[in-house]
Amino acid sequence: MRSDYKIAIRAVTRRFGALAALERIDIAIAPGEFVCIVGPSGCGKTTLLRILAGLETPSTGEVAIVQQDPARPLNTMIFQESSIFPWMTVRQNVGYGLRLRGIGAAERARRIAPLLDLTGLARFADAFPYQLSGGMKQRVSVARAFANDPELLLMDEPFAALDEQNKALLQEELLRLWSAERKTVVFITHSIDEALVLGDRVLVMTARPGRIKADIPVPFARPRSVVELKQHPDYVRLNHEIWKLLRDEVRPAA
Amino acid sequence: MSDRPPDIVLIRPAPAETALHLSPALLAVASPLLLLLGWEAVVRLAWLDARFFPAPSDVLVALWQMLLTGMLLQHTFWTLQRVLIGFVLGAVPGLLLGLVMGLSPWVRAFLKPAIAAIYPIPKVALLPLIMMIFGLGEPSKWIIVAIAVFFQLLLSTIAGVLGIERIYLDVARNLHATRLQAYASVALPGALPSIFAGCQLGLGMALIVVVIAENFGTDAGLGYLVWRSWQVFEVTDMYVGLMMIALLGYLFQLAMGRLERRLLRWRPAATAMKGTP
Ligand SMILES: Nc1ncnc2c1ncn2[C@@H]1O[C@H](COP(=O)(O)OP(=O)(O)OP(=O)(O)O)[C@@H](O)[C@H]1O
């Protein structure tokens, strides 16, 4: 059965004790859509993503997610903070999801190799995390999520700790994966540029308690060329529009 | 303006590591050696009563003789066997239950009060009860060691699992690890440093307990050697027993250290705080 949505978030609120983190969130995300979320720090973005990942439950409301292929993992989250296991080598970390699903060593190695190359970690495949730089660790967690090949990628500022070159490389690969395999992506970022380069839509959240303040379609054709995109008059206009929306949230008491 | 010249902070390479490289091994031998030398000197100077504190050289002579008759190895073998059997009997369930209690708040809430109540009882105080139930033979000795080791491993493992950062369990959960997979891939390796600490304490406890237990129902073991020497006032033999117990403790420590370095390769090597000797 086909449905018109991949994710439906209906009237979701989330509180932690007396603290209201999310307030009545309604979002529908279509299959194969790439949605970026921006919002001030502490507005509940991570909380929302954790609810989608099944790591947290809403206080009220509900979330429905459509699973196309029960044989594949439904979602994989890339966490904002360092989340790779210190006791596993890079190779073991990247292959972790596959190993949990009982995929044998040979097949694992075959699937991991290109990702290690892509993330520039091939030479460090047998290193332990304490031997890596901060950016390298983040690339390991990106590789681990890509290797797991889920229908839905939940990414919490995955490239924030990366240098510009690696960031551009992984953004490109993410877009390639996304368009080749029709994944659905929910992508949190602090960078308006990143949201506009990657997303079909940008959701802007209010300060806590987080609500959806604006839902902005990104009209640019794909494949996008970053350099040309940034000179497009619409790009400049959108960028400024989102920037103003966020600025009003960061200084709400004005 | 002050005419004082400005202070300059210089940051330079750390002092050469070569000197430090040798010293831990050297220091490790140095302290027991110094102790023995000091002891020898004090006895020779007759500051200590040689009837109670025989000189280490005399003890070593007695040790050598007992080694030649094969008696010493026999005693050592029996103690070693009891410690190792008891250790395995206690450590395995302690570790498994510790993992379960660490990961499951329900099991933890349920069992914690009972454990908190039993733990402070000195384990040797249970010895009479155990001997009443299991008799004077070997099983009693294994069991008393096992009990002591069990609690040590249980508490260390629980603490280890609770110390694992939540995010690692979140990753396992997000990737749909089964319960068993989460134990094997997150709880056990994450708690391993603490488990090792527990093993070291446990082995020490095991030696203490076994030596006391060897006072009863046996005529072999280092503990027996010590107790019997006390009864017949063979002070030098007593020291032989004590020295062998100390040696065993030292060797356990050494072996655990080896194993730890192998299994915990994922931890950065430097354990000392930078800049401190
Ligand atoms: N487990 C928790 N217990 C209590 N409060 C929490 C918990 N998790 C999050 N919060 C609170 O909920 C609010 C939203 O947190 P969240 O991590 O979702 O913010 P965020 O939008 O991801 O912020 P950032 O951009 O800085 O990562 C914060 O005020 C935070 O203190």
Ligand SMILES: [Mg+2]
């Ligand atoms: Mg966050």
